[in-house]
Amino acid sequence: MSSSPSFLLSRPTTPSPKVPTSEAEERFEDKGYPVEWAELYRPGGFHPIHIGDSLDGGRYRVIRKLGYGSFSTVWLAVDTLNSTFVALKVAMSSSVDSAASELRISTSLAKAAEEGTPNARHVLQLLGSFEERGPNGTHLVLVYPPMAGTLASMVENLPQNLNEVDLTQNTETTTMPLTRLDGKTDLWAPRYLALGQQLYEYAQLEEEIDIKISDLGADYEVFINDPLELLFEQNKPADIDADEAGIITALIRRILKYKASERPSAAEILKDKWFKDA
Numbered sequence: 001m002s003s004s005p006s007f008l009l010s011r012p013t014t015p016s017p018k019v020p021t022s023e024a025e026e027r028f029e030d031k032g033y034p035v036e037w038a039e040l041y042r043p044g045g046f047h048p049i050h051i052g053d054s055l056d057g058g059r060y061r062v063i064r065k066l067g068y069g070s071f072s073t074v075w076l077a078v079d080t081l082n083s084t085f086v087a088l089k090v091a092m093s094s095s096v097d098s099a100a101s102e103l104r105i106s107t108s109l110a111k112a113a114e115e116g117t118p119n120a121r122h123v124l125q126l127l128g129s130f131e132e133r134g135p136n137g138t139h140l141v142l143v144y145p146p147m148a149g150t151l152a153s154m155v156e157n158l159p160q161n162l163n164e165v166d167l168t169q170n171t172e173t174t175t176m177p178l179t180r181l182d183g184k185t186d187l188w189a190p191r192y193l194a195l196g197q198q199l200y201e202y203a204q205l206e207e208e209i210d211i212k213i214s215d216l217g218a219d220y221e222v223f224i225n226d227p228l229e230l231l232f233e234q235n236k237p238a239d240i241d242a243d244e245a246g247i248i249t250a251l252i253r254r255i256l257k258y259k260a261s262e263r264p265s266a267a268e269i270l271k272d273k274w275f276k277d278a
Contacts (some may be wrong), residue, residue, distance in 0.1 A: 012184045017044040017094065027186065033176045033193065036068040041189035044094035046073055047132060047139045050189040051171050055141065056130045060088060064169040066146075067196035076146055076199070078164055085167070086127060087146040093137025103129055103142060135188045146199065169197050173255040228252060247274045 012027075020026045020039050028038040040046050046068075049055075055060045056075070064076035072091045079086050091099035106126035113125055128143040175192040225231075229249050236245055251272050256261045269275070 010184070011182070012182070012186060015042040015188060017042060019045075027180055027182075028189070029179045033174060033195070035193040035195060036073060038178055038189060038193060041136065041186075043136050043137050043188065045092050045188075047090050047093070047134045047136060048188065049073065049075060049090065050190050051169050051175075051194065053140055055088065055132050057088075060086065060143075062088070063164060064167055064197050066198060067192040071098055073161070076167060079143075085146045087144045089142040089144065090132065091142075092139045093134075093139050096138075097138060098170070099140040099142070103140065105140065167199075169194060216275055244274070247272075247277075 002026055007144050015027060018036075019042070026039055030038075036046065041048055041049060049062055049065075051062060051064070054060065055062065057206075059081050060077040060079055062075045062077045066074040066076055066087060068074065072095070075088045075090065077086055077088050103126070106124075109123050110126045112180050113121075113123070124144055124147065126144060130141050130143070132139045133142050171192070171194065174195045174197060176195075177192050178186065178189055180186050229245075232245055232252075236248075240248070251269070251274055254272075255269065264272075
């Protein structure tokens with residue numbers, strides 16, 4: 001019977017809290033998947049989570065990865081106490097200050113919502129928080145309603161008739177095994193990294209979608225661009241007059257409709273007045 005080399009069976013050295021600055025310092029093979037950097041699973045970093053894991057003493061059962069950011073990962077979970085879906089935002093253990101700041105802001109906004117503050121429905125409401133201990137430290141976890149959007153912009157509540165089977169992530173097709181370069185079993189990272197599976201396909205995008213401000217721990221200055229018509233006027237060729245410019249910008253707006261179902265097909269675009277007159 002063959003046996004594994006002794007160096008593969010030995011316990012790997014605890015990684016430094018400092019992230020690698022060169023490939024020689026990295027523990028994992030980089031396979032180029034659109035997931036969080038595996039090297040951030042280290043003391044002070046991300047909490048290792050697998051589909052099916054339970055958090056907060058078993059209250060929350062993880063069924064899907066929604067995404068990740070610079071300082072946290074976000075997971076869809078079942079609240080077994082209330083039989084509802086929730087989104088768990090799990091902060092890095094070293095990002096306790098940023099996570100605590102978001103918790104304070106969210107708690108204050110939740111209180112304002114309870115007091116009937118106008119437009120409170122446009123702010124993502126905190127449902128709760130807890131701490132989760134793991135191999136990389138203690139992580140603050142914020143509990144929010146699940147939304148059909150990204151970490152940075154969330155729109156529309158999920159339909160209420162979805163079930164756990166519908167939403168549970170298929171780990172066979174949407175995960176990337178983590179392989180240590182030295183062949184050992186890592187104690188600080190998950191066995192695999194899961195692709196983020198957002199919930200757009202389940203959203204009910206009506207004419208009046210309910211837009212909510214979220215990701216309160218990473219705010220930034222709002223960028224407001226000039227209208228399409230003004231930008232086109234400033235940059236159009238000299239031989240295009242105002243009437244033709246209006247036809248072109250109207251066509252562009254049709255093509256760039258928010259709802260894909262309202263965008264013209266290629267055949268319909270070719271029937272547009274601008275192409276006919278060309």
